[in-house]
Amino acid sequence: MRNLNQDTITQAVIARFAATPDPRLKEIMTSLVQHLHAFAREVKLTEEEWFKGIEFLTRVGHITDGKRQEFILLSDTLGLSMLTVAMNNDKPAGCTEATVFGPFHVEGAPHYEHGEDVANGATGQPCEVRGTVRGMGGEPVPGAVIEVWQADAEGKYDVQREGLKQHQARGVLKSGPQGEYRFKSILAEAYPIPDDGPVGDMLRATKRHPWRPAHLHFMIRAPGYETLITHVFRNGDKYLDSDAVFGVRESLVADWVEQPDGTWLVEYDFVLNPASSG
Amino acid sequence: MRNLNQDTITQAVIARFAATPDPRLKEIMTSLVQHLHAFAREVKLTEEEWFKGIEFLTRVGHITDGKRQEFILLSDTLGLSMLTVAMNNDKPAGCTEATVFGPFHVEGAPHYEHGEDVANGATGQPCEVRGTVRGMGGEPVPGAVIEVWQADAEGKYDVQREGLKQHQARGVLKSGPQGEYRFKSILAEAYPIPDDGPVGDMLRATKRHPWRPAHLHFMIRAPGYETLITHVFRNGDKYLDSDAVFGVRESLVADWVEQPDGTWLVEYDFVLNPASSG
Numbered sequence: 001m002r003n004l005n006q007d008t009i010t011q012a013v014i015a016r017f018a019a020t021p022d023p024r025l026k027e028i029m030t031s032l033v034q035h036l037h038a039f040a041r042e043v044k045l046t047e048e049e050w051f052k053g054i055e056f057l058t059r060v061g062h063i064t065d066g067k068r069q070e071f072i073l074l075s076d077t078l079g080l081s082m083l084t085v086a087m088n089n090d091k092p093a094g095c096t097e098a099t100v101f102g103p104f105h106v107e108g109a110p111h112y113e114h115g116e117d118v119a120n121g122a123t124g125q126p127c128e129v130r131g132t133v134r135g136m137g138g139e140p141v142p143g144a145v146i147e148v149w150q151a152d153a154e155g156k157y158d159v160q161r162e163g164l165k166q167h168q169a170r171g172v173l174k175s176g177p178q179g180e181y182r183f184k185s186i187l188a189e190a191y192p193i194p195d196d197g198p199v200g201d202m203l204r205a206t207k208r209h210p211w212r213p214a215h216l217h218f219m220i221r222a223p224g225y226e227t228l229i230t231h232v233f234r235n236g237d238k239y240l241d242s243d244a245v246f247g248v249r250e251s252l253v254a255d256w257v258e259q260p261d262g263t264w265l266v267e268y269d270f271v272l273n274p275a276s277s278g
Numbered sequence: 279m280r281n282l283n284q285d286t287i288t289q290a291v292i293a294r295f296a297a298t299p300d301p302r303l304k305e306i307m308t309s310l311v312q313h314l315h316a317f318a319r320e321v322k323l324t325e326e327e328w329f330k331g332i333e334f335l336t337r338v339g340h341i342t343d344g345k346r347q348e349f350i351l352l353s354d355t356l357g358l359s360m361l362t363v364a365m366n367n368d369k370p371a372g373c374t375e376a377t378v379f380g381p382f383h384v385e386g387a388p389h390y391e392h393g394e395d396v397a398n399g400a401t402g403q404p405c406e407v408r409g410t411v412r413g414m415g416g417e418p419v420p421g422a423v424i425e426v427w428q429a430d431a432e433g434k435y436d437v438q439r440e441g442l443k444q445h446q447a448r449g450v451l452k453s454g455p456q457g458e459y460r461f462k463s464i465l466a467e468a469y470p471i472p473d474d475g476p477v478g479d480m481l482r483a484t485k486r487h488p489w490r491p492a493h494l495h496f497m498i499r500a501p502g503y504e505t506l507i508t509h510v511f512r513n514g515d516k517y518l519d520s521d522a523v524f525g526v527r528e529s530l531v532a533d534w535v536e537q538p539d540g541t542w543l544v545e546y547d548f549v550l551n552p553a554s555s556g
Contacts, residue, residue: 013357019485039313061339079291207297
């Protein structure tokens with residue numbers, strides 16, 4: 001295996017993975033090498049461009065920490081995240097669709113009772129969120145664990161705020177006996193994804209905007225059902241058709257309605273897919 | 279641009295790069311998205327596998343610092359580095375071939391005169407290295423700047439040694455009036471690439487060994503000629519046919535000859551390609 005050239009190296013690299021014990025890992029590495037090499041060959045990548053790529057990924061790695069996940073942002077902005085979600089969540093008609101997880105979920109959010117305010121000091125206009133969690137046949141799903149997280153009025157998630165001690169605008173609730181849920185929070189607003197790092201540089205160099213339409217994140221888990229990771233998007237938002245991370249589904253858009261007292265209300269009913277028996 | 283699915287998302291992401299002012303960047307991003315998505319689609323990447331990929335890249339980023347470049351190691355072990363070198367160094371017959379740069383070059387290596395010892399305290403059996411730098415027509419290239427770097431007897435480059443104050447086994451020389459060069463160093467030995475990080479985990483999971491055949495690194499610059507980045511490999515090394523980074527060229531293999539006094543000698547003549555006038 002000497003004297004590999006641009007025509008022979010790809011097969012030589014793939015051959016090096018031949019003894020991989022895990023067949024799935026072998027399949028993934030083989031395909032990865034083929035497509036990575038096909039990319040480099042198609043654009044005739046120069047050595048200078050290769051090095052710029054190395055430098056870019058190094059910056060992505062170095063800005064990533066426990067509170068910021070620039071690799072997820074990169075995957076999101078290249079549409080890889082939404083592609084992966086789409087391939088793995090081909091649910092039957094009538095089920096709530098899935099969308100991207102995003103980089104701002106954290107473990108250990110506080111638990112709240114029905115009707116409580118998850119804002120916990122986050123800035124924003126008061127908003128009530130309510131609806132039901134049901135199964136495909138319309139049956140209520142009581143006791144579903146509902147995690148919700150969202151940005152504040154300035155477009156920041158709590159984890160983006162230096163020195164903040166408590167969780168804000170995120171919480172864990174349980175659906176009631178009829179599958180109902182209800183909590184207070186703040187009005188969802190459009191916000192730019194963090195664009196002070198290498199992903200932001202990529203967006204600027206390609207004249208792409210960093211904005212996401214206003215949304216709430218949900219992760220809903222219940223025994224016997226597939227875990228649902230999704231958003232509810234705010235109708236009327238000007239970024240619904242140009243979400244920086246390609247996550248909008250029409251079926252996930254809901255109306256936030258201003259109430260006579262100046263607060264807001266959004267209602268959304270979730271429908272869970274039964275867990276596959278396979 | 280709502281309701282993107284696995285069949286429509288790729289074109290939607292590419293369309294988002296349509297306004298990129300730099301046509302080359304637009305070409306690269308378009309091809310990257312196509313091949314990245316083709317990979318995910320071909321293997322039907324699961325969400326769990328996607329997240330493992332994010333975690334892997336995060337580890338690659340976090341172990342990378344001023345002295346360790348795990349992204350280059352990753353590129354090297356996936357054959358991307360050698361592919362890029364091969365595509366960009368299609369030199370005329372008779373020129374010295376190029377190979378991978380590797381992650382261990384550093385700026386600011388000390389300068390040495392003819393015959394001096396670049397080892398500078400590095401462990402290893404004494405070895406003299408000599409030869410000429412010439413052009414395609416056989417003309418000597420005097421004053422060529424020759425950078426050399428190599429691992430020590432334990433397979434470590436100086437930058438891998440915590441707390442080492444001086445450069446070892448690396449230096450900068452100039453060819454003499456007849457293009458000749460000559461320096462002392464230590465015997466090149468096979469060594470494993472750093473495998474205590476995520477790239478090492480990848481190699482173990484795929485039953486690949488981390489070894490590189492013994493070699494010296496050279497970077498040679500002279501006005502009017504293309505910069506040459508290459509190795510000289512030690513004949514007889516058992517890893518010549520299974521280099522972990524796919525860099526071996528038959529034309530770069532030379533004989534290290536043991537001398538009566540127990541020291542070693544290797545001779546190698548470099549032939550530079552004229553700089554393209556384009």
